[in-house]
Amino acid sequence: MDLLGLANYAVFMAILIGIYALLALGLNIQWGFTGLFNAGIAGFFAVGAYTSAILTSLPATGRLGGYELPLLVGWAASMVAAGLIAWPIGKICLRFRSDYLAIATIGIAEIIRLVIRTEGWLTGGVRGVTGVPRPFGELDYMPSQIAYLAIVATLVLVAYLLVERQVKAPWGRMMRAIRDNELAAAAMGKQVEARRLQAFVFGSALMGLAGALFVHFNRSITPEAIDPMIATFLIWIMLILGGSGNNRGAILGAALIWIIWSVSELLTDRLPTEIAVQAKYARVFIIGLTLQLVLRFRPEGILPERQAGSPPRR
């Protein structure tokens, strides 16, 4: 690979890392600061991706679309749509321990997948949505990639600053109080369920935005683009390895895991075809094992959660 190809690849990777960083930040709001177990991240991601794609794409026969709305409308709508799906689920499940939320989010991700495959009039079925515009897409390849990277990086930075500000505010202290001792927080008059619902909806909205960024980067989306379990699981590992409860950790974890995952894919693709398929699933095994090792030997992650005036939480 020559230098230009390498630079292209680096920019491509950086854009995807940015998108995963947004997902990890969204999960950090839910799990890191509030202790909510969302096992359906891929579902909220898909809702955001399809919402923005349908609202902004060129007209196509056989499916809804062709509104050609401005990008910002699509992005805002993707956040609203993901949040709207999260709301009733949270409303029903957040009264109980997080196990129930985990089951229900696995369910909703499955339903979303079914709807995307079945409702061709809405999502184009297996053919998916194409003709999704990309900001600065009319430039040459390299400038267009760099411009998109700038957009993604800006959004990650804005999301990071907003989430940081929010968790440093009294809201963040309250969320940690609820996470660490629900009974005590409730006794102090905190509305545990309502606050958890806020965190769940905010986090899901951020995941929806990541979906929108992904679809405008790819210019199209099909149901195959989202493998529910692997995608969800990768983001969990990013957060746990990077350090749950630490936004910088979430971003670091996203970068590390995505680089390892992609490079290992490059390596397994070079294997002879007889063992390439097995190697593909062996990677999944290693990802599962990585989680176990992190949980066992470094549960606080690379960058542990910081707490003012007290030693790090164990």
Add this chain to the structure above:
Amino acid sequence: MTFLDFLNFHLVPGVVLGSIYAVGAIGITLVFGILRFAHFAHGDMATLGAFVALALVTAGLTPWAALPVAMVAVALVAIGVDKLFYDYLKARPKIMTVMASLGVALMLRAVVQVVFGVDPRTYATGIVRPDDYFGLLLRSRELYTLAAVILIVVGLTLFLRHSRWGKAMRAMSDNPDLARLSGVDNRKVTMLTWAIVGALCAASGFMLGINTELDSMMGWQVLLPMFAAAILGGVGRVEGAVLGGLIVGVAEEMSIFILPAQYKAATAFVLLLLILLVRPRGLLNGKVL
């Protein structure tokens, strides 16, 4: 549609599917009730059991003879998984164990995919014609499945009600601290629970495989209906899990009257949300964690 058609094409498949869900849901309810966490590797453990049985069938055993061997094998796997991946998380919040079980689910599935590939498989080839029992059409594998489920449920109920270890398990489910103070060895009960849960996983995976086909995603796809069944019946209640399993199985088969067939898999999810909304303790008054 005649009444017999309704029975043959909707109720019978629903009851068969439901009793398979029931066996899986019993395992989920035991882990949920005794060890107090949602075990997400349950479905993929069932996949493993189905494929272990397939390996034995390939080696020359008949399918129903392979079942007990597969149950023992997966029981050992379950004990090993607990020792390696769950045991050290005991002192930490239970939700960490839930997360570890999600990782185990991925690992077990990857093992099946590496060893057996991803193409659908069957235990036996050829089409089995159902026999006619006064108009009721039943295949022998369906009769065997129902018989095996009844055997498992009755055996397990008797064990939990009357044996010393069964009582210890129920005591730990009701109040672990009190059980420990009364001399129940929590470690042994945990091991025994995993052995039973692993065996039940293998049984449900095998019966799903013999009535449909084997596929590396089969267990993951039945995880949601099994959880719905366990919660519907009441967490910690074996008879609740059986009732819940039958309701979910029959409801899935009936759903085609009101929903497009593609949304059959959504039935369990709707039932799960409904029961959490109106009666989170489940039909038979189980636990809420």
